[in-house]
Amino acid sequence: MSTTGKQIFTTLAADGTLTVEVAETTFPEPTGNQVLVKMEAAPINPSDLALLFGPADLENAQYRDGKIVATMPEPFNSGARGRHGQRLPVGNEGAGEVVAAGDSDMARALIGKRVACVPGNAFSQYAIADAGMCLPLGDISSRDGASAFVNPMTALGFVETARMEDQSAILHTAAASNLGQMLVKICQEDGVPLVNIVRRQEQADMLKGMGAEHVVNSSDDDYREQLRAAIDATDAYFGFDPIGGGKAVDEAFKAMEQVAAGKMKEYSRYGSNQQKKMYIYGRLDLGPTILTPSYGFGWTLSGWLLTPFLQQAGGETMMRMRQRVLDNLTTTFASSYKQEVTLEGMLEKDAALEYRAMKTGEKYLVVPHG
């Protein structure tokens, strides 16, 4: 027996017209290790926004008949030619109740339970999910369990990556985000020195209020001195950046090199011997990444994504990480939301403009049956 319900779809036409809509859909019966989840809550993460809207012009879009029709600028439209004409579901993660299951034992054991899941179409009233990726929430509400995967596993993944690469400290840009706050708590629990770069004083105050030791505010006049002092104190020549575009990574590399070069006894035209490494894990800024030639050749910049990381880390590490998330879902890994919206509410102009701005502290939670 199939189930019908509403779901968000995003479609980019070859001419650059982006249509985002709520549509009635039929969900198939789950088979094998699948479960059908009645979705109760799903966060709008930056990685969802990249697919939902990308850099489309939402300011001048049409909002009517429960649809957004917007224009995707170049070069992004051509760059996204792989999705042209495809009607795509959206929403990496969420939580809800398992209402049907395939015939595997693992799937059947979840019937009637509230779970966090990673279906890929979480902005929907129903979703088919893999039972092996579901996290039974017990007494935890769907609202509290909705963000149990992307941010917690990413923040834990940073610390695991640091360990795998023999790094003893971490630098994090845009550090006041939900994910950044989780990272502060994880690093405190694990005794990993963490340099937090934020953009505003209230963000610095918030992280310091959580006990963060090294917080650098990029709006301060002496920002670069602060950053160098924090790197010097922690030996953080390794970091993560969700901004991507502009000079966030460049500033980090430059400060790292200046600290390392300051400790050299002799001038070297090639810079210090200190290896510096940064990972870009998001694209809050879709402009190009700018790397100036001011830190020699001892640096590496790489992309970081959760799924390939988990594949590389292996099943055992992933199970350990998931258990830690579940054990601390309302403390270390708690998320907060500015606003709840329905599927239809997601497509209203004021809401769309606000949550797509991805401002710190302004995350939205979708309640598909709300």
Add this chain to the structure above:
Amino acid sequence: MSTTGKQIFTTLAADGTLTVEVAETTFPEPTGNQVLVKMEAAPINPSDLALLFGPADLENAQYRDGKIVATMPEPFNSGARGRHGQRLPVGNEGAGEVVAAGDSDMARALIGKRVACVPGNAFSQYAIADAGMCLPLGDISSRDGASAFVNPMTALGFVETARMEDQSAILHTAAASNLGQMLVKICQEDGVPLVNIVRRQEQADMLKGMGAEHVVNSSDDDYREQLRAAIDATDAYFGFDPIGGGKAVDEAFKAMEQVAAGKMKEYSRYGSNQQKKMYIYGRLDLGPTILTPSYGFGWTLSGWLLTPFLQQAGGETMMRMRQRVLDNLTTTFASSYKQEVTLEGMLEKDAALEYRAMKTGEKYLVVPHG
């Protein structure tokens, strides 16, 4: 007994005044494993130019009394504060005759022999070198042996790096250089598919004349199609770039991702699963490196330098590489020069402007006693 002779020095004052001069110097007696080499030939490599002139304004410099006095623009002057006030010798490598030695057996065995060496002050009539790094040239002339280290070991180092990282093919930008020609020959000998990117038709013709199979001319209208076809044919998702600034790396990543994404069955917002890696090993362009957000998160960009590579590769690999260079110094690893200059000739305006332009086929050879 100490020896006197002429040597090139470069000095950057804190106010940005760069002085490059020939000066009489006293060379100490070699001790231990050192030898004193009467330098007969030394190439002017891009890595020497970074120290010799950097981005100083040579067009409007003063050329008189055997000196160049030029202005170092910002931000490069501040960026080079580590060398302010230091009078630095220049010249990574060269060849000449060993005229004195320390008391180690290895050093004494070289007396009277012609060697290639890596003294760091090769633009000099004499230089102290480490006997362990000297390559006895036998019948090979100093002119033919002068470039036995930097380019040959770098080109071999690329192939070794590819092997260490389980890469089966290599992409090389600015591929018509002396080093690029060596890489063509090495890859032919070792059966490693190589994508060569050049900027002019005569460079493409020259490499094809050497038997290079995949040569892409970035001046052609269909350059990007050519590049994608070459990557598709070779699986070169791994490469080296001596340009550094601008979009050379970006173009390579973009083409790699387009080839990989073209083989995907399903659209992914995160791009293909194909890992792409580029190394920057030079800075022919001192502008910033520009990375556009058009190839997902599966990429790594890193600096590559010969010395840290050799340290990582270890003594055995290095000895094997050196033997291969020595065995093929006038064939695979032959260098060609446009012009010979004396130490004084290096500081004449026409010469300085020409060799600092680092154009393909316009390398200079310094003959300190010529």
